[in-house]
Amino acid sequence: MRYFSMFSGIGGFELGIEQAAADLGMTAECVGYSEIDKHAIATYEEHFTHDNYGDATLINPHTLPEFDLLVGGFPCQAFSIGGKRLGFEDTRGTLFFDIARILDARQPRFFILENVKGLISHDKGKTFRTILRTLDGLGYDVQWQVLNSKDYGVPQSRERVYLVGNLGGTPRPKVFPSPRPSNPYSTVGLTTEPAVARTLTAGGHSGGNHSGMTILELTGQRSQSQRLYDPAGLSPTISTGGASTGGAEVPKISVGSQIRRLTPIECERLQGFPDEWTIGSDTQRYKQCGNAVTVNVVRYVAGRVLAEATP
Template identity: 25%
Template sequence: MTKKPTAIDLFCGAGGLSEGLRQAGYSVVAGNDIDQYAGATFAATHPEATFIPGSIRDLKASDFLKATGLEKGELDCLAGGPPCQGYSVYNHQRGMHDERSHLFREYLRIVEGLMPKWLVMENVTGIMSAGEGEAFQAVLAGIKALGYNVEARILRAEDYGIPQERRRVVFIGNRLGLPIAWPEKTHGDGLLPFTTIHDALSDLPALKNGEDGGVQTYASEPQSDFQREVRSGSNAVYNHAAPRLGAINIERMKYIPQGGSWRDIPFDLLPSGMKRAKRSDHTKRYGRMRWGGLSCTVLTKCDVHWGAYIHPEQDRSITVREAARIQSFPDWFQFEGPRTEQYVQVGNAVPPMLGRRIGEAILSAMSTNSTDMDTEDERKAATG
């Protein structure tokens, strides 16, 4: 039996990127994160991997080698997304002075100690402008200095079948002298139609504001290919409880149609701060999703004050399970910890479907290289 390529996930969170790599055909052998709740989710959903808790600053590459039984240079892919709050457009004090902006150096330190054949690093697009691009250029230079061929691109989640407008910078590198492999778009103009909110959520049970029905049954048979895929391996709905919003927010929602926002709320019902806002500001706040559209970016709080997180038909904000669906997590993937921490885990994750496309592209490049080497060896043998 062919041995699966190996992967380690740094800053793994709940394990969205590693789940995608696993779906692509990797054996995820270890993960690390400082967050105890995300770590509990990763450990529960990746039983084949060793979870190493704690700050990356306190760990050495040898800790990962010891945990996995690998030797330096044997690891096929090192993945990770150093915490991005220092670069996020939602952090108005963002920049290189934020200590989280330097965690990519810890990632590079582990790269140097492990020397994986391939590496994948994901971050918010803000890394390209923070410190006038200082961090972005430092990441590229740091990876190249370790002997890797590396490229970076902005990938759009919706181009790969994820029902969400999400932009992320992805760095891919290898030390094998191979061209960088990028996933081909699967959805959009001339391709498959974008996956809509209806495609993603229409089979989930209805909830009232504040309702928690526990483990629930599906409301219908799968209504789309997306639902068939994420429901594979699950026979129930988990993490599906509606946050309890105050009466004033429920009253506001009554005026917001699908695709609408705070501008549809009568002036006297608006929060005091928004009464002073320009009509062109805060376009997503108090937004109601459209069945036929995409979600806005899933953040660590699906708070109606922050974005378009109102259910298309039900007067409530979306649940952890609905946020996880929008991120393309499979339904069997259960999130541990308090509900507020579950939202954080979902919002911080790389969508598994995107991780899978990246993993598949790298495996394809590895396979092509292996075939080329075999052909070259055969040619040399024939002429030798």
């Protein structure tokens, strides 16, 4: 299986695909990637030697090597002329357009795309409908589902929508609906405290579960930076960590009488990466983790796609 990676960040798709291929006793070759953030590139090149095709908007698809699978977690943007039913022209001016034009030109057998859950409801659903219509117009049979990282072996509640496509007329990989695997991180871990936080919200109000929850706030504010989480619970979604706030948005936990934020290594673990995967300042490492895909989830999705491609 040869694949091309777009908006590659620190290589979460690459690592997940490697693991999935190893699970199946096969190999997967990355023929190139596309990334422009210099800090993410530094981390990526610490682990991989693939050619960087740079800015996705400038890629000439006809210069790319042959590949069977396109993967990428693309930024969500408003579509300037969405809804006019002009095929992928509806997406011009967005980064999804560059995925669409490469799919159009190269027609790989499969794709795997990842985005925030909010993509589904963005612009009252118009954005997502335009994406699905565009992919259908390019000849792909598309399936999708919102997956939560906590169901795939990491203690982080992180919901992301995954779209999987196969060219019309080819076998459809059995990816979704995804089974809900038994996972110790779906509930709170062991603790000596009589009540601990499950899915924490400011004030503890969560569908009648207030009595079974504990939350401390550093101030009366409702922002992520002002909350304190129990280390036995699930982590909230790891964000970019505050490239402009010095890590202020990184979740904070209480350890004995001390309060501290999660370390970059802990954030790597929450995303399924090996320790010390990221390089650079702590601020940049937090950002890299926040922008990454969860490796464990990619491992599952890619594994289902690769299984279909196995002879």
